[in-house]
Amino acid sequence: MTTFGTPEPALSVRQVLTLERVLAGEPEVVAGAAQLDRPVRWVHVAEAPDVGVMLSGGEMVLTTGVLLAGDEEKQAEYIRSLHRAEAAAVVLGLGRAFPSPPDVMRRAAERCGLPMVVLHRPFPFAELTEEVQARLVRRKFAAVSLSESVRTALTGLITAGAPLQRLLDEIAQHSACPVVVTNLAHRVLATAGERPAVDDVLRDWERIARQAGGSEGDGWIRAELGGRGERWGQIMLCGYRGDTATGRLLADRGAESLVLHRMLGGNSAHTWEEQSAQSLLTDLVSGVVPARQLLPRARAAGLPVNRRTFVPLVVRDGEPAQLDRVLRMLGLPGLVAELADAATAVLLSLARDQDAEALATHFAARLRTESGSTKAVVAAADPRTAWDDVPAGLREAQHVADAVADSSAALDLPAVVRLRDVHLRGLIRLLRDDPHVQSFAERELDGLLCAADEDLLSVLRTYLATGRNKSRTAQLHHVSRPALYRRLEAIQGRLGVDLDDFEQAASVHIALLAHDAQQG
Template identity: 55%
Template sequence: MENGRLTVRDVLALELVAPWDAEVVACPEGLDRAVRWLHVAEAADVAVMLTGNEVVLTTGLLLAGDERAQAAYMESMGRAGAAAVVLGLGRAFSTTPEAMRRAAQRYGVPLVVLHRPAPFARLTEEVHARLLHGRYAALDLSDRMGGALAALNLSGVPLQRLLDEVAGFAGCPAVVVNLAHRVLASAGEPGALGDLLRDWERVSRQVAELLGNGPVTLGPDGWVVARLEARGRQWGHLVLFGHLGGEETGRVVGRLAAEALAVHRLLADPVSGRQRGWEDQAAEALLADLASGTARPEQLLPRFRAAGLPTERRTFVPVVLRPPSGSRVVCEAVRRTLAEEAMAGLVARVGPDGAIAVLLSVPPERDADAEVDRLAARLQEGAAGSVLGAGFGCRVLDEVRRSFLEAVHVADAALAGPPSGPVARLRDVRLRGLVRLLRDEPELQAFIGRELGPLLGHRELLDVLRTYLRTGRNKSLAAQEQHVSRPAMYRRLQSIEALLGIDLDDLEQLTSLYVALLAHDAQRGP
């Protein structure tokens, strides 16, 4: 017996039944039918009182000597959907009635005869206790799971946290897919989950074969498929792989999880309830795991494939875009551009400053740099004022993290000094890019303090120095930009020399000062 589910086979396997010498004489293939209840009845028309999946216990007293009545009895059991008929021999029949057996086989109703006396009351008490216990367990699960998922939704957790909780209650991997069977989110034990995603193309076909018309479909091996809807429109499925709680708890888990996911979706986008928000989260989680190094590349590879990103013989190029505003709108524009240009890639907003990350997957017959330039040119048309930074092309995922960090730093550096082309690379940002790559190093921070220390408390003089260096040491032009006279500019430059104890005409000292100023500005952010 599985938790919350009892079959005819389970009833016959009870220790209580063993001394009664039970024999299945008809329709043994029906022994795995679920049992909803047991009835002890001697009435010939007991079928009118059944609603389906009951086991009927009888001695057949009113059927003895009438083969037509025996056949009609079994026919009525078949029409009523009885799970099985258990006939106790000894009172009306000393052996199995052949007419009854033939009718049972014909109408697909398992017929079990008991060769020794059996107290039916004890059997009904035992089975009903087990059924009620299973239903109580399902109700208890419903109460605990429903409360936990509702609390998570009210606290505004991300999709991944909600799905982790669903997988915990289900005791198996849980996967959310869209209608194209692309994985939007997954949760569960990493080993089992990795096996599923690694062979996702085959697994998704099996899931498609399982889909039914109801809200929850139960499949073999504990698979549970729940339909996901929002505002009356279906947009995907939740699939549980290997739920061990039986049919009743499987339906409960599937139903409650689907309801919680629908609420989460509507809370994320209360106006339209669009799927895009979850695609954002799925892509963001993948790119965050890749960039942070929290997951190994071999673990991420099946997740990328399941999300629909081609990975075989591909060159991966991270691109970071910093839009002037409205990162969500730009995210949509990037996705449309990828679709229109037939490019494969993941897109997500990353970080608190509205940056957008794109991981391009470039086929071997195309030049990776040219593809990035083509994407950048298109994006500049629809997102004017955006700055793009690209990392280097990677043939394996192991290298992508380093390339991704390079793209972030290049995009940051390009904000201060925009490149001549549509996209910046490390070679374009030169010293400024190198300084930004090293900006968090303790040695560089100490260098800033040594070079600029006394000046850091004088913001107006620091700005004068910045203008003086940016204008190529042209004092007249620097004075114009600072809106001061040339004599005033000379006095301020002299103040800088006095504070720092340097000579601004000394090229080596000036170079050190310039590098320190670039590093100081880099630490202030883009």
């Protein structure tokens, strides 16, 4: 990543007073000391009593007060006029007009909260104007340069087909603070930035989300996401430490890039909501990130997590969009995410007084009704009441789903398959990568493990899965009973076993389950 310099922050009144040329005038703050952090947008020399009509806000006004001397009403109105024009501060050079700070102006400035500074030594205002204007111009030029640099970098990433996360990382790098993207319901879709800082933001996200519609402050800078008259989200810089104008610029450039990325479809078929759920559930399943650290992300994504019962599910041969639609139809809070190998994870979050098993069964039944197919396999782990137990639950559900994948036994499974339903097949799935199990499978099936014997292997698989039911096996393979007998004799001859012997048949069955698990 190419990094670019951040523009100098806007000068505050306090910073102007520390400039060497100003210090030579022996400045003294006589009013509005609590407002010295106001940004100075420009410096303006003005003597006219109605100076406010010439200002547009943010100016530091320099005056000798020569036109105000001797008229206290004009002095008070001068201050009020500056206040109405939202001037940053007023600097009065003491001299012939005012040898000491005028009480009327000081009291008026204090009432208005307007910083008032007096200079005890003669001071050429032109020098101060020149230095401050030069600094402000440099800052504005740097801001424009930064804007173009950021836009170029983000456009380059989009052109290269970079994912959403890569764009957000770039924005976070430039802003040096957490970046959060939300939908209109203020649910977090994506984040970027230093992980501890992001986690701090997400832990307090409920409060932040409630205040999201309020005014910007303390570095919380937002930009709307949308197009063609429709809003669909926002990007937020959380705790930006630079000046607000530069922060808004960065947020705007980021919003432009995200809108363009969404219009072009990125390089993914998934919506940002789906990507958010997928990232969270994938991290939960993998166990790489401790569950406790993922809790703020889950809460910010809209998943209820306080005093809930979590039901981990993994669905085979079910479309994620369809699963999400079924959840909405049933009014069940949950997250849906596509995993590998045609599996989809579903994490339900239920109230403690709800029947978790009954609702999981209801979900499975509605899914089959909506899909019009009985192919979808819904595997579930036992309900969890502790968030820290959710990763293990998801892995258990995934294990159950794997155990029944491509299995003829799946025809006899309940609507929701649990660990107790997969029996030996589940154990073999857990042990499939063990070298001893692999060696056992190779040794037991050695006589059939070649391409030419795939038909015999299929017959053996069906015969054992049906509990050695010859009639059922012949029917499933569309062969006569005598033809089946000949194939069974060939199998027994190749393997050197007697399939009528329970122990030998069980050994071959275990070896075949191990072989299928390894291949699958």
